[in-house]
Amino acid sequence: MSYQPSAALLDKYADVLINFALNSGEGVKPGEVVQLRVPEVAKPLLVALRDAVLKAGAHPLIFFTPDDISRGFFELASEEQLSFFAEKFYRGTVDQIDHTVAILAETDKQELTGIPSKKIMAFQKAMKPYMDWRRTKENAGNYTWTLAMYGTQAMADEVGMSLEEYWQEIIQACYLDEDKPAEKWAALYTELYAYKDKLDALPIEKLHVEAENTDIWVQIGENRKWLGGSGRNIPSFELFISPDWRGTDGNIQFTEPLYRYGSLIEGAYLEFKDGCVTKATATKGEDLLREMVAVENADKIGEFSLTDRRFSRITKFMGETLFDENVGGQWGNTHLAVGSAYRDSFTGDPATVSEEQWAEMGYNNSVVHTDIVATSNRTVTAHLKDGTTQVIYRDGQFTI
Structure with missing residues (x-):
């Protein structure tokens, strides 16, 4: 009998x-509306x-999505339907909700393999207004969200684990083996x-990041x-910042496979000059990687992150x-996100900043935000404003 997490x-x-997780660590309040976006296979968690x-x-405002229907949509949808x-x-949804809980759970990790990447990105582009509305509401302090995962047999099979082993990683990573996991998170x-x-x-x-086949500079900005x-995110062990995209130069080799848009990208490698991707290669899924960074402003970084191995409870891919962006292991991890920046990285009130001002400060804005992870041993050197x-x-750990 297949493993089932207990009620x-x-x-x-x-x-x-x-x-x-919601309300930035304080939890929901009576009367608030919580959008629950959960796939069919994760009904017990719903x-x-x-x-x-x-x-x-x-x-609760429930969005319950059937399994295994995405491929048929992309096979049949016209250009007009993809961009609708x-x-x-x-x-109305954004106006109504105060929070969102989204659950990742898949029954086919590579459901969209072979679907033209242009179709997938066209659909992604169409959703940009929805993403912008949510971000504006979040910046005003009126919306929070969290993302979590429900393990499935397909997800476990993809990485060579039994379903019970896969769930044990989730349990450990999320402190669900503790009597009061919320206290552990705090x-x-x-x-x-x-x-x-x-x-x-x-x-x-x-910041100057040096590792095998990696030599990249990231400008933090004011x-x-x-x-x-x-x-x-639950779990989350990282510290990250949204830098000034204009000061990214150099190259970075990513070590971890990336499942994105129902397809697999392996061996991703990016080169930057004056803030923009000038070269994008991969040993697998290169067409999708190139199509992804070809989306408007997805050739610029929106996030730089470091995970200290001493904090992370995640040790397996x-x-x-x-x-995977929170993995600890031997060397912790570094990841970059190409695409949209996190505006709560701004030290002031993000609700008071115009789009023109965001652009002036080098906060990237894109419909895409894709994290790509490197676990190679690296040294990160801060170049300070006084020249030191x-x-x-x-x-694999902070030295400050």
């Missing part, structure tokens, strides 16, 4: 997501999430934020702060970016 475990999982929302006195945007529906964030505060205190002008935790340098990360 008690899923209740604990739902408690973390509803009563901790039930637990709904119950947690109701017990908190909030209102249900403006009234999505505008304690972790306290430790992480001690390093975040040290990074924020350094007047960093640029009015930036490091981010981490806050409940946006899981085939899902949510986990300081190594901030080496051998």
